[in-house]
Amino acid sequence: MVGAFQDKANHATFSNIHLLFQHPYVDAYWGSLRISVITAVAGSFFGILVAYAAIRDGTPRWIRSVLTTFSGVAANFGGIPLAFAFIATLGPLGVVTTWFRNGGYDLSVRWPQFQLFSERGVELAYMYFQLPLMILVIAPALDGLKREWREAASNLGAKGWQFWRYVGIPVLMPSFLGAFILLFGNAFAAYATAYSLNQGQNIVPILIGNYYTGNVLDNPHLAQALAFGMFVVLAVMMLLYIPLQRRAARWSK
Amino acid sequence: MSYLELQDLHRNFGAVKALNGINIALGEGEFLSLLGPSGCGKTTALRLVAGFDRPDAGGIVVDGREITNVPPNKRDMGMVFQAYSLFPNMNARQNVEFGLRIRGKHKGDGSKRVDDLLELVGLSHAVDRYPHQLSGGMQQRVALARALAIEPRVLLLDEPLSALDAKVRVQLREEIRRIQLELGITTLYVTHDQEEALAISDHVAVMYGGVIEQMGTPAEMYTAPATPFVAEFIGTMNRLDATVLDGTTGEVEHSGLRLQVDAARGRRTGERVLVLIRPESLELEARTDGVPPNSFTGEVLTQTFLGPVTRVKVTGTGTSLIADMSTARAAALPVGAQVVARIPSQGAKLISLPDDGPGLPALDPDDQ
Ligand SMILES: Nc1ncnc2c1ncn2[C@@H]1O[C@H](COP(=O)(O)OP(=O)(O)OP(=O)(O)O)[C@@H](O)[C@H]1O
């Protein structure tokens, strides 16, 4: 960490930090933030829906265990294998892409905004582990919603949405916030998947990697500064998160 | 004129007939306990009344209005669950207020009502506490106040005390009864604890296998059980499987012994009957020479100290009997003592048994 504040001759300097606010580094941070926020929001939203559908009364038990097992595997299926799985299916020569093209439907023509090697593409790949991660983290919380609460609410005159408004959502909020921050951090720090999909993709972990492996410039101190910047971003997130969490969970301490 | 009616309710879960024709008529302001062993359908019946579940056949009428297909949030029923039903994110006051808030009536009079109820259940000092900061007993008090806040037409309680320890249980059941009488609210109370049911109810309905075996006042249920099951389930009962020897004199025979039982007069000779004797009406004495009439001889097997009385178990030829006697007198009959147990010819009840039907249903010994 000290290295972030040193130049090549190990003299103390802020120039590395100063550089972070210049092109292309500041753009890399924005790119990382964008991808992390978007995949965390989408992952949480769809994850909670899927988990709820699987856990609610009336869904057969086996669906639930299949889903949990699958999520457990998928949430840990990141990195290079995941990226190649996506390239092999949705890349320009991927199975699905080719299949569509042979069927006379050229994805790259009909749907030009979709490119696996673009930011959207990276987000899509991230969703592959973000969604299962959310399911894994939020399922126990959903499970903790007792049937008695729902029944008591309806017994006292509440409609379904009123139960969620006054009981369900407030009770889930602390777990949800925790899960969201986890997803955010997970995406923010993810490196390998993006690296493999990357073609001029500008996000922070890739830059750090580039500098360490000496790809671009031989300046490990700049890499350290970049890492320090990530640390600052995550620290700011935690600072936002802790009071929110405390407020949401004030009834449980 | 009955206020709450359950009419021939049926409910099957697959092959399980959870309810197999339940009929209950309860007057306004009355307190009825549904009593029975685990799995007999008590909760199922209560959930039908609350509207959480629908019957396969039959109907529910409240105050002359059929409500069988009314959704639960439109029924105005107050329900108290077994445990953990308080909303964890709301303090005691907010929990009690919930029903009124849903109705938009939590301000002004509503707010006063909430205060009054919290006082009624003795929780004025803890209104700001969250459920996890309340003891089990306090949580159930809040749950009761919450159910009462909406001025329900019927109060439903599903084993509300079963998760509490014995002392709190007795205390709280009396408070539930006091509040119920004070508010005059029609109440359906589910329990598997016969002592609890007898202590606080106007009427008790004993259920077994999805049907009501017998319904009556606590005294009727205790003194005149109509079926072997009820005899077994309510209180402790000595049961002697016997055959009527002479229907005019009331003589019966049980494992070689001839006994005189007044209740057997007028029975058909050769009929199989069950002679029922409460432990408190059995008289035990130390054995001297000769056996008095209408008596068993045996040996004291165990003594159980129950406070003012001691329960003495006697085993003799082919039979064991339970007698309750004053602790002072029991001291004279230590374990191993030879005793005679005199069957009171008047105090014993009689139930007919089917000539070759099954014996008694097996019961969980914990219920005794
Ligand atoms: N939702 C359900 N699905 C399947 N079977 C059920 C369901 N609810 C109840 N049963 C069955 O119906 C029967 C009656 O159950 P119920 O819960 O009414 O018993 P209970 O008298 O309340 O027992 P307990 O004292 O244990 O609470 C039981 O055999 C139970 O297994």
Ligand SMILES: [Mg+2]
């Ligand atoms: Mg039950």
